[in-house]
Every structure is written in C-alpha cells, then in structure tokens.
Amino acid sequence: MSLSEETAKHHNNDPAVVCCMTRAGAIIRPADLEDPSLFGELEDSGLLDLSGNVLKIGQVIGAKLIKTLNAMTPITPDAVEGGAGTAEAANNTAFAKNGQAGDTAMAVATGTTPGGTGGVVNISIGEGHDIKFSVVLGGGAVTAVPAAIKTATLKYEDKVIRTLKQREFPVEKVELGRETSFEDGVLVIKEQLCSDALNADPLVKKVSLDIITPENKHVHTNTIMDVIPIAVKTEGKLGEGITHVMSGAVVVLTGVDEGGSQVHEFGSCEGYLDEKIRYNRPGCPDEDDILIRVHVMIKEGTGMERRGVTAAHRACDAILQKIREVLKQAPVAEAVIENVIRDVKRIGRPRVVLVKEIMGQGAMHDNLIMPAEPAGVGGGRHNVDLGNVPVLLSANEVRDGGIHALTCVGPSSKETTRHYFREPLVELMAEDEEIDLAGVIFVGSPQVNDEKNYVVSRLGAWAEGLELAGAIVTTEGFGNNHIDFAGHIEQFGKRGIAVVGVTYSAYQGALVVGNKYMDAMIELNEHSGGFESEILADSTICHDDAARALLMLKTKLAGIPIEAADRRWNQTVIEANNKAMETNKKVVDIGER
C-alpha cells in the first residue's frame, strides 16, 4: 500500500521500499513507497529483504531515482541522487529509534528510556487555559527551566470530594458451626446457611460450603466462577462512609450443573485449587488466604445462561450476607488497619478517565453495577439491562466494591469481583498526583455490531463532555470484545485525547481489529507461551501492568511518541519496560507544581 504524506512522516526513519515499478527519473513521492507496517509479514513471506544498506523514507522523499526499480525493491544509495539522502538526516529525525539517537523520542514499548541527559521538552496541556509546561525527561538535571513556568499563575488545588474509611479485620480461622459469628479473628459460619441459600433462586439445586486452609489447597475444584471479598457498609453508601473488610479470608464461588457441566464454561479451570489459581493476582485469593468455598449446583442446562449463573451468585450472596451482618458488628478496636481513601479532584492536572470494558452479551457475560453492599449482588444493576451504555463510577465507588462480576471469559483473562475491589489501575490513577482522575467508566461489550457502535459512540460523547486529556481503556477476554476495544480507543484518539489500551493479546488473542490510534498498548499476557491458559486470572492486570499503562499514558500526555511495538508478541518487551520503570522511577513528569 503506498503511503500518504501523513503516514510517510510517521515512518520517516523506516526503510524505503517501492511499492510498484518506479521508473528511472521519477522524483520519489510517498505514493511510490510501501507501508512499513507490512514489512514484517512481507519479510516472513520471503518477499522482502531489508538486510542491505536500505535508505530511510525520510532520506528518499524528493530524491531522484536513477534506475528503474521493480515492486518491492528496497531503495539503496546507488539508486537515487539528491533529496535528503544522507545518513545524517536519518539520525536527526524526531522519530529516531531508541538507543540509536533520539534524545527526545522515548520508546515505552521497547522499554528503553531516554538517557539522563536532562533534555527539556516544552509541552502544552489543553486543560488550565493552555499554559505551557516543561517536561523533564530521564530524571536528569534540569538544565533550563523556561521562565514562563516560574511565573505561571495557574492554581493547583486538590479538592476532596468524598472520603471512605476501610477498616480491615483479620481472619485467623474459619470454621463451620451452629451460628454465624465473628470474634477474636475466628469466623464461624452456620452450616444451615447452605440450605437457606437454596431459597435464593429456584434454579439453585444444591449449595455446599467448605473451608480450605492455605496449607491444604490440593483439593479438586469445579470451575471457579468468582472470587469475592467479604465486606460490609457500616456507615454511608458505597464509596463513602465506613466499610468493614475481612482480610485473610475470601469467598470462592464454584459451580456445576446437575448434569455435571461446568458452569459458564468458556475455558474451564476445573482441577486442583493449588494449580488452577494464580495466587496473589488482584482478582485471586492470596497465597495465605483461607478460602471459603461455596459450591453451587444449578438446574441442568442453565450453566451457559444468564439466569443460571445469576442464581448461583445470588445463592452465594445469601450466605455472604449473613457473614456481612456479623462483620458489621465487629468492634472497631479489633480493626488492624484503617485505610482512608479519597475521591480527589486535582484541579490543574490533565483530566483522565479509566475505561473498563466489561462483557455485555447476556448469557453469563454480565456484571452488576453498584450493589447495596460492597461486592454484593442485591441492589446492583446488570450492565446488560442498562443497555451496556457507559456508566461512570468514582474511584472510591469502584474500590468500595461497586462492581460484582458475573463475567465468564476464559479463566485466565477473567476479572473477578475481587479484581475490581482492588484494581491496581484504579488505585494508581486515583492516587497519582500528576493526573486528575475524573472517574472510572464501565461500558459493556454487546454482541451485535449495531449495538457496539451505539455504545462506542456514547463513550465518545462522555469523552467530549468531560473534556478529557487522556484515557486508559482496558478489556478482558479477547476476540469479539476487541472490536469494541478498538472502537473505544478510536473515540478518544480521533478527538485528540491521549489514549492507552490494556488487554491480553499475546499469540492466542492477537488483535482482530485495529486503528491508527492503537499505538500505545499494554500486553497483559503473563503466560510464558503467550497462551490463554486455564489458570484463573493468569493474564489479568497486575500492579506492574498498571504502572506501565499509566506511565505510557503520561508519556503520551507529554507529547512524546511511543515507539511501535514488535509485530509479534514478545515478552522481552514487557520485561524491558518493567525494568526501565524500576531503574528510572520518574521517567516523565507532567509539569512543575
């Protein structure tokens, strides 16, 4: 595909290859050149050999061809005269590859960071009356701070909108007994609760419950439908007031239907509990957590339907609610930690959102938004019933259990209820003082393309209305939902809003769609082979992924180009990026305060 003027500029420093026969005497134009984004595949097919001394696109535009070249011939110095055809020109382009030349071209994708040269880039952030900032790169010494910064009158202000106290009560032991109680770190669960839970829904046929201690995890499990934190409001509504949370114990919901089919089985993690969970991921139990396993058997054949799955969650929630009641009464003095978290409006900083794409295709692909109790079921609205349209929650609401996940995608990229409860991206973005997190937008991924377009355009309206400077878009699973994912990113990109995408792709989920705004992507694959494993939360967002995503967003906000990623999934890129973050904590500052 020959290039447009605009695309050619982006590829200034990529090899120049003629797309079609180009005659001697022609002045080389972008339209004569092949698109470098195809080179990987073309090289693989044996079509293209770029190993020789090939000139860069920036060097050949405007040069005169002195011999006729056939389609797919790389342009070498002996084929042209004139133009910017010198080696020097290539090194001076703004889009220089990292490690070769560019002081200003930071490439997050390959993990290298600008050498500590302390280069200063002047940037402009639309928010705050278009005042110019300077971005300090590489953490090096600032050699020159423009005077404008010192005299800037822009006011930076943190305005606390709401405060939430989360009191943490450690659980030392869990046992079954005659009455539910919680005293001195011992949680007793009334055995009878299981038969009471049958009343939650007629589709529920059997409920059982067992306690699995950390040292005794080699037990068989049916598909894990969810991991649910135990938390209860004691004051206020979700996102504000006081919440009691149990630490050291977590509920694991598993399911099977009467016929023995695994419930919501799009890839099952049936097996042994010690093998089928990637412990310590945000959405998983931690290594030393006590697991309260609630196992629900539902009516045959309803395991792949929304009603069956919802019934299982309701039954589990009925049991949890009894535990919440005793947790609510726990004496404040027994709390070991009191976390105070705040929704803050950071005036003067770039306004950004986190968009979390959630499944919205009916069946078991559904989430409950804003239940009455943290991470609960009752009172929540199904995003499918809301038409999958984007719903905005504050960071505090999300961190207080504003999402209950009924989702089933493959186990390894599935975000459980606990994932939302301690989503690292929400935590990082809410606490970061360089950005102003306007909120977390949850948007469903409908099945029908028309509905997808509808939902995607509604998100675009939010983006515009909120006057955003940046956004991070995440999605779980892969395939169909990547269509929405690309659509969401485009909504931001086409409005000039800096946007970063976060998803599992690797080999198995390689993106089926794309657009030109998908230039900053975070790969969530954590599996060495690049596959969607059948291990719970194996490839979901971890702290490191979140940190990379946020850094990439800030890089884009600072106007620094992101280097293109390798064409194929390559774990070393991720590792190099993580290392770069470790060794150079402060890669990008957005402005002086």
Add this chain to the structure above:
Amino acid sequence: MKKLFRILLRQHVGNPSIPLVKIGNNIEQGELIASLNGLGSNLHASVCGRVAEVSGQAIVIEAYEEQQKNYKPLSRKGDLIDVIKDAGIVGMGGAGFPAHVKFAADLSGGLVIANGVECEPVLAHNVKQLTDHPELIYKGLLYAMQAVNANKGIFAVKGKNRRAVEALRDVIKDRDIAIAELPDIYPMGEERAIVREILGARLAPDQLPAAARAVVSNVETLARVAEAVDFNKPVISKHVTVAGRLKNGVEPQVFLDVPIGARIGDLIEAAGGIAGEYGEIIMGGPFTGKSVSLDDVITKTSGGILVTIPFPHESRKMGILVCACGASEARLREIADRMGSPVAGVEFCKQVVEIRGNLKCENPGNCPGQAEKVLKLKKSGAEVLLISNCTACSNTIMGIAPKMKLSVYHHTDHVLRTVNHSLVRRLKS
C-alpha cells in the same frame, strides 16, 4: 429462413426507448422505430423488413431477402445538437452515454479529445477506422468542437499504431488540432486516464472531463456525428472486431458497419465460425467484456466479439482481487466457478471507489501498491490468485505473489491465450 434483427430498447445510458412501430409494420432501413425517453437515444431500423415482435425489451425485425442500398435519411431540422439527437448517437466506445447530452456542454474554449486509444487488447476496429477513414473522424471532431465551443482538438492514439498516426497527419489541416501519442498500457483509453495524460489534470472518480474543460469522445462516435451532419445518416450500424478461436484463424477481423440487432452467432459465422470447443463468447474487450450467448445481438456499444479457448481447470482455492479497471466481483466469481476453483476470499484494490453503483479507479493505470491485498488473500487461504487489474497493478502483483508462492491468473488470460497475445503480467523494466 429470413434473418431476424433484434434491436434492444436499452442500448445506452438512461431509459429504454419507446417503440413507435407495431407488429406487421413494414419498415425501411433508417426509419425511426423507437424514440428516446428522457435520457436515452432514438433507435432506427438497421435493415428493411417487417416488424415481427415488439416487447418491453426489443423490437424484432424480420429482414427482407433483398436489402436496399440506401437508408431513409434523417429529416434535417434544428441545429447540430438536434441532428446528433435525432440520429440516436451514443458513446460507441462502450459507455453508451447519449452524445447529444455530452455535446450540449459549453466549454468556452476548451478541448475535445478524440479517443482512438483502443486500450483493450485484441480490439482493432477503432485503429482500423482511424487508418482507413480518418477524414470522417476528423470531420466529426470539428463538429464536436463546434458543438461544445472548444478551440482545440486532440487525437489520442497509442504511439505504437504508426499507420493510424500517419493517416491522421495526412488529414489534419487545422493548427489547433494535434495528435497525442500515448503509451501502450491498459487502461490508457479510460477517459480520466486520457485527461490526466494529456492535460495533467487528475479528475476525481465522480468528476467528468468537463471539470478540466474537456470532452472525450470515441472516434467511432465522432464519425457517426459526421455521418449524421453530412449525410443525414442515423446510427444503424456498428464497427466490430471479431477474434478468437475461429476457423479463419485467431487474428482479429474487423467488420465495419454491422447492422445493429445482428445475431452474434451470425457474425461469428461470417468470421469463419467457431473452431472446435470453446470456453465462452465475450462481448467487449478482454478486460471489461461480458460473457454472452450466440443469440445475443449487436448494439450501439458492442465492440468486440471474442471466442475463447476452454477455461483452464484449477482446483486450488482462489483469492479474487477486484480492480475497477477490469472485471467486477461477479464476473471474477463466474470465471473462478468455470475454472472449478472455490473462492477463498475477495479483496478490492485500494483505489476502487463506488460511484453510483459503478466501480471507479481513483487513479487509473497508476498502481497504489498491492502487497497488503495479496497478504490478506493469502491469509484468507488462497492458493492461487485471480486478478482483474490494469497493467501497472498486475505488474506489481507479479512482483509479489510468485515470491509468496501464489500462482496468478489474470481474468483476461483465456482470451489472450486464444489469440496468442502476451498475457497481462510483468512489465519489462
């Protein structure tokens, strides 16, 4: 048995004409038998005879054994445009656009281009006419210039047709009329390609040459204009090239003034008849022609009748690449089907745009690069390609596909093989 001539009511851009005759009417050659209806053209009897059938599609004339030499002349009335309209002249290069509408433009000093490029391979009737009867075309060009108020005229001819160029030089007496010699690649004869080559103006796919103050008209159309003006002759015949697997040999045979409505089978018989088994009969050129049957008839836009060798058999999965300068997706699927190949995927050249239901090329004859499309077709499972591209794009594909171990068929292959013409493949660099 008496010969039947089937004159189609729609042989032009626009609405079908309205029959003016009834079954049993005896009519003269040249008599008006259907009138234009809005955008369209008048139809005249191409032979004398008796009306045998009138339907919504056609008027069928049973020709007398004895045909008179003279046609019934147009009743002379009105100005130049009226004469062109009365004569039922349409774009006879294949487009069929009513000439009285095209020539009603006022270019205020622009340019009329006589299109004698004949860029489809095999076809030879335009060049033959240029070589043998250049004076008629020259006159037609002068009339067209007068009609559109142009002050320049240009003959566009492929430089390789030396005899045609020489013949034209002998008749041109006006200093404002020149000859442009164009390179021998397809689709040089496409009107936007001609305008680009001659005037350097690149027209958008939905723009007419008038946007560059030009009118492009096929040479046969111009000759018909001269005939109408000088001899009061309506359009009753068409110049046709017949070629292919014929008993007389594969060389193109030019038939001048074939009566409109003549059965293709009869024309092929006149050319010697089909030699043995054949693949299909194409009406038009190898690139844009359509498969027809022996019972189809000549219209005002028929140019070539090509009898091909049987289709090659191909059982590998086929990737189809559609180009606006060549065959449509439907035509390519038809060819794939007749070759026996399942279609694995269809791609459109990047420069294809759809304008009012027709495919147009954004920049005819200049390749936009085909690597992405070939990669996509390979990914969709194609093992061989069937392409319909112009010369430049075919050259690009040939620089790519074989290296990717994809064999390439061009949809003109079976036609060009028939006449021992070199296939549309790589250009010599």
